[in-house]
Amino acid sequence: MTALHTNAATDTTWTTKRGALAQSASMAARSLASIRHQPAQLIDFFMIPLMILLSITFFMGGQMMGSWQDFLQYAGPTIIAMGLFFAIVATGLGLYGDIKEGVFDRLTAMPVSRFALLAGRIGADMAKHAWALLVVGGVAFAIGYRAEGGVLGTAAAAGVLLLFLFSASWTMALAGLTAKSEEQIQTWMISLLMPLAYTSTIFVEIETLPGAVQWLAEINPLSALADSMRVFLDGGTPGGEVLALFGWCAAIVAVFVPLSLRAYRRRLGD
Amino acid sequence: MRYAIEVRGLKKSFGEVQALRCVDLAAAPGTVLGVLGPNGAGKTTAVRVMSTLTRPDAGTAHVLGLDVTTRAAQVRERIGLTGQYAGLDPNLSGEQNLVLIARLLGASRRQARTRAHELLERFDLAHAATRAAGKYSGGMRRRLDLAASIVRRPEVLFLDEPTTGLDPKSRGGLWEVVRELVAAGTTVLLTTQYLEEADQLADSIAVIDAGRVIASGTPSQLKQAVGGQVLRLSPARPEAAERLVQLAEWAIDVKARNEDGTVVVPVANAGEAQAVMARVGQAGIDLAGFGLDEPTLDEVFLTLTGHRAEARDDERTKEPAA
Ligand SMILES: Nc1ncnc2c1ncn2[C@@H]1O[C@H](COP(=O)(O)OP(=O)(O)OP(=O)(O)O)[C@@H](O)[C@H]1O
């Protein structure tokens, strides 16, 4: 270390203050920066939803609906949604890793909004989900899926899906901040997210479900998501299902954002 | 505001472990407070409390007159922290790490980049600016870490063992930066396990052990308290070591120790060293080697915590046999 500029250690001039959203953007960029060093990650982001789509469509679709083409047409988009829904676990694992790292100690001791520290991670994961949606959606189109709702309907369906993923990610933020180990987060995923997916209208119409499950499917937020996506993709008139979905998203955010922030502050106690 | 850092009666437990039993610290503005202590003494816990990362169970900590528990947000605006473990993102390059911090602190893109380059240059890291911080050597990481904590000049800077693992050159360079910052008005609290480092940098020193402050004062006060230097005596015949310990304790009022055949005697001044050597000479014990050294932190601790005034009085009543 040579004394090149004697004032370099002490000289700072800016005094501006950026808001929580600008800070979130900086944090999101930080989470995405590793892609530049390891571009192969771009493949990892879509592999799981892609494999879920292809394997279910080709191996189970025929049995469930006569032909895999019919199944793809009915359930393809919602199965993509399910694959992406499982991918929100990455948010929990990512935050769990973040707060164990020294850099989060430094950031926590800085005048940075606590919301930004969490939202940065979620924002970055949303970019990954959007990328995966683009790729897997493209594959669905390539193997024959067509949306009657056209470009607009497809865009609307993608929009509600991303909105739902954003809200649901906050449940994973809470998981990442409160879990004692990474295995615990995985266990929560298997025991909560999977049953939720299988008791919804993602695969089948509600009438084909057994009685008790019908009731579950009725109130399941993933049913609201699946039904809303179908309305837009099929070019129908959006109604109650979309309202229900918005209600779910608002409720999840209203509950889990404060809980996550509180969990983050709690961790400072120990 | 008399003190930039003022800590009173701090207590913190982790389950069964009492990390801080009772810690009082104070640093006047623009000074360096050295916190000296062995592993597990509670240094990191104390720093984490003062830098708003950990809530204390009892006691108060004020930084720049602000209570760190109730006014944490204002405290964070004005402090810098270099933790014991690298506070860097290993996936980001050195430059990206600094830019991120500058951006979060409100710099524009251009300002952030300018500041990052300035600091990389200053800390001899310009050649590694685009390399991932995770691939830096230990010393480079430590330097980047310090750079990161002064992206915006803090009014109070906490450095938790900033030079552990650094080579002498890097250590000297870091000392220089600390001095520059202090000259510009920053108050620095630094923890260390090296007496020399505290001696070089600190205006005052607090020694903590097992969660308590066991001694505090200026470096010279502390050195007086622990006997300034240590006299090391290696007898030609190892069996003679115990005898040397006795002789030294009779010669001057201290507790000497036998460390694997080398006898360590804390001495306050040259006169005391002479008295010990004279007594050894009288007894006719051959020495293979001897020397005066700065006491190591271990020795400071043994002296500070191992003083048993009663025991020494007992020993003094016994008259030397020779
Ligand atoms: N998060 C924690 N959970 C449980 N115990 C802890 C935690 N942090 C610290 N401790 C315990 O508190 C005591 C003091 O630890 P601390 O890290 O403050 O010591 P230190 O002086 O910084 O030591 P070192 O020189 O090794 O860094 C130790 O016994 C340590 O095991």
Ligand SMILES: [Mg+2]
């Ligand atoms: Mg420590």
